[in-house]
Amino acid sequence: TTTNRLTPLKKSMQVDLCEVGYFLKQTEDQESLTLWRRDSPVLDENLEEGGQAYELVRGVSALEIAYQGPDGQETDSWDTTVDDQEKQVLPVLIRIQLTLQDDQGKNHVFMTAVHPRLAQRSEQ
Structure with a gap:
């Protein structure tokens, strides 16, 4: 989810929080x-x-996403499920690498890294 909407709805009762994939x-x-x-606003x-889906870029030859947990360990997947005993923890760092092939x-x-603001860092 994010508060960055591509299509803000005028005169709408919806909040700015939306689902993005x-x-x-x-x-x-x-x-x-x-x-x-x-x-999606829902x-x-x-x-x-x-x-609504939007085409961003053609010619993708690779997309790699890596997640770093509060413990510093990096993985290529992130479990978003939670149970009653655990609180949901976001990754502290998400690394994204996109490879495009030209004609x-x-x-x-292209590489970037994102630090989710709500992520909890481990106490050391």
């Missing part, structure tokens, strides 16, 4: 992948449907 989709010619962003259990077949790598 990113996904890769094969191009029609099956030659490459396209990165999409899905934005927060629900279904993270793959609803809202000449050359790869271009």
Whole structure:
């Protein structure tokens, strides 16, 4: 979820919190992948449907996401489920690496890292 909406609704009673998802989709010619962003004002259990999808970039040859927990360990997946005994913990760092291939077949790598504001750092 985020408070950064791509399509703010005027005269709406909705809050600015929205569900956001990113996904890769094969191009029609099956030659490459396209990165999409899905934005939904409805927060629900279904993270793959609803809202509006926007094409961001074509020519994706790789997308890598790594998560760092409060303990400093890095992993390529993050468990978002919680039970009654555990409180949900966000990763303290999310590293994203996107590789795009141009028309000449050359790869271009873009990297960034995000620190979720609500993440809890471990006490040491």
